[in-house]
Amino acid sequence: MNTQAAHRPSWAEPYKIKSVELIRMTTREEREQAIREAGYNTFLIRSRDVYIDLLTDSGTSAMSARQWAGLMMGDEAYSGSDNFYHLQDAVREYYGYKHLVPTHQGRGAENLLSQIMIKEGDYIPGNMYFTTTRLHQELAGGIFVDVIIDEAHDPASRHPFKGNVDMQKLDQLVQKVGADHVPYISLEGNVNMAGGQPFSMANLRELRSYCDQHDIPIMLDATRTIENAWFIREREEGYADKTVREILREICDLTDGCTMSAKKDLLVNIGGFFACNDEEIYRKAQNMVVVYEGLHTYGGLAGRDMEAMALGIEEAVMEEHQAARIGQVRYLGDKLRDAGVPIVNPIGSHAIFIDARKFLPHVDQDDFPAQSLAAELYLEAGIRTMERGNVSAGRDPETGKNRRPALELVRLTLPRRVYTQAHMDVVAESVEQVYLRREQIRGLKMIYEPEYLRFFQARFEPLT
Numbered sequence: 001m002n003t004q005a006a007h008r009p010s011w012a013e014p015y016k017i018k019s020v021e022l023i024r025m026t027t028r029e030e031r032e033q034a035i036r037e038a039g040y041n042t043f044l045i046r047s048r049d050v051y052i053d054l055l056t057d058s059g060t061s062a063m064s065a066r067q068w069a070g071l072m073m074g075d076e077a078y079s080g081s082d083n084f085y086h087l088q089d090a091v092r093e094y095y096g097y098k099h100l101v102p103t104h105q106g107r108g109a110e111n112l113l114s115q116i117m118i119k120e121g122d123y124i125p126g127n128m129y130f131t132t133t134r135l136h137q138e139l140a141g142g143i144f145v146d147v148i149i150d151e152a153h154d155p156a157s158r159h160p161f162k163g164n165v166d167m168q169k170l171d172q173l174v175q176k177v178g179a180d181h182v183p184y185i186s187l188e189g190n191v192n193m194a195g196g197q198p199f200s201m202a203n204l205r206e207l208r209s210y211c212d213q214h215d216i217p218i219m220l221d222a223t224r225t226i227e228n229a230w231f232i233r234e235r236e237e238g239y240a241d242k243t244v245r246e247i248l249r250e251i252c253d254l255t256d257g258c259t260m261s262a263k264k265d266l267l268v269n270i271g272g273f274f275a276c277n278d279e280e281i282y283r284k285a286q287n288m289v290v291v292y293e294g295l296h297t298y299g300g301l302a303g304r305d306m307e308a309m310a311l312g313i314e315e316a317v318m319e320e321h322q323a324a325r326i327g328q329v330r331y332l333g334d335k336l337r338d339a340g341v342p343i344v345n346p347i348g349s350h351a352i353f354i355d356a357r358k359f360l361p362h363v364d365q366d367d368f369p370a371q372s373l374a375a376e377l378y379l380e381a382g383i384r385t386m387e388r389g390n391v392s393a394g395r396d397p398e399t400g401k402n403r404r405p406a407l408e409l410v411r412l413t414l415p416r417r418v419y420t421q422a423h424m425d426v427v428a429e430s431v432e433q434v435y436l437r438r439e440q441i442r443g444l445k446m447i448y449e450p451e452y453l454r455f456f457q458a459r460f461e462p463l464t
């Protein structure tokens with residue numbers, strides 16, 4: 001490997017701290033009031049009331065001094081900004097797609113992709129759903145079908161590539177509905193809802209050859225694909241001596257286009273894009289983006305945001321960056337596992353997922369154990385986490401019932417380059433405290449339920 005960091009056991013950070021942001025510690029009484037006012041929904045807590053914020057790694061990472069300097073290089077022209085061309089060059093070089101359409105964030109790109117490619121009644125297979133991705137597919141008239149391998153739904157399975165597509169499930173769907181009704185396969189790198197689990201290159205190659213036979217494009221959700229590349233290097237035969245950058249390019253070369261939420265891998269606070277190789281799809285995206293986002297050379301972003309994103313791509317593929325990123329997540333995960341806390345295995349790249357069913361076996365899934373556990377972690381120490389279970393999964397559009405997904409998880413998501421090892425120690429200690437008093441924890445009752453993506457704004461009350 002070409003850097004000092006790549007095969008060293010320590011995951012020490014490849015940066016030093018130039019500027020800090022002060023955070024507030026609260027009393028138990030303050031937290032009780034805050035969570036009550038937030039309707040026991042961590043999305044609705046004010047961030048000033050949070051001590052360690054593990055809600056998400058989306059848009060919460062720390063930019064580097066060179067990215068901040070890049071903001072000053074923003075060319076705020078309505079059209080043809082220099083920063084757009086810089087970003088286009090970076091996407092072509094690192095991801096390899098010919099055409100780029102910037103969007104304000106990931107779901108903006110998902111909207112374009114879904115509206116352009118999906119016809120009413122089409123089926124979209126994917127390696128597990130993501131909330132916004134599936135919703136855009138449904139709004140475009142499509143039906144999402146989960147074709148991830150079964151192991152992905154089992155928190156205890158140690159399969160090294162739980163993000164893999166089950167080729168039999170895919171083939172069954174294609175046989176049943178016909179390839180004409182499958183506009184593309186939606187392939188996510190480092191599958192978020194499965195616990196940040198990668199697909200393998202072997203699986204992607206098999207998928208490519210299947211899709212070639214049936215003339216089905218592969219559209220990548222590239223949001224955390226650089227982290228996926230790291231796992232391929234670490235776990236897949238033949239990749240130990242390749243760079244993350246090379247592996248990323250190999251992945252993209254096996255796909256036809258992507259949607260991207262740049263707020264994750266790419267180390268920016270806002271931004272995203274749609275990219276593809278096909279001329280006609282590009283034309284449509286370029287035309288549609290002016291309706292929803294902005295002109296095709298800025299897509300809802302300022303010039304400075306595109307500059308920070310272009311620079312973020314270069315930093316995200318650095319081996320030492322990923323070593324520290326994934327090392328920190330593992331450090332926290334190992335501590336929790338050693339304390340006997342049930343977590344999803346193997347440990348993924350962006351978060352630790354606590355298995356709330358195992359943590360709170362006495363709470364029925366319709367009383368929202370993961371939501372309740374997230375509220376308890378906040379009460380314990382001001383740590384904000386995110387429910388990824390029955391609330392997030394929503395209701396089945398046909399039966400109207402809660403989906404009761406196999407995975408009922410609380411996500412402790414680590415922003416990149418933000419918290420220290422000592423913060424991780426506090427988090428681990430606090431989770432352990434809650435684990436010790438787990439039998440006293442009750443479920444929640446939903447008292448307000450919004451129609452779309454209910455988890456963001458739903459409100460709850462403790463069950464008595």
Ligand code: P71
Nearest residue numbers: 056057058105106107130131132192221223261
């Ligand atoms: C995360 C987020 C942000 C989020 C979104 C919805 C509910 C809760 C939190 C966003 C993703 C993602 C993947 C794989 C597309 C998006 C949408 N993740 N694909 O994990 O993880 O991107 O937020 O930029 O619109 O906290 P966007």
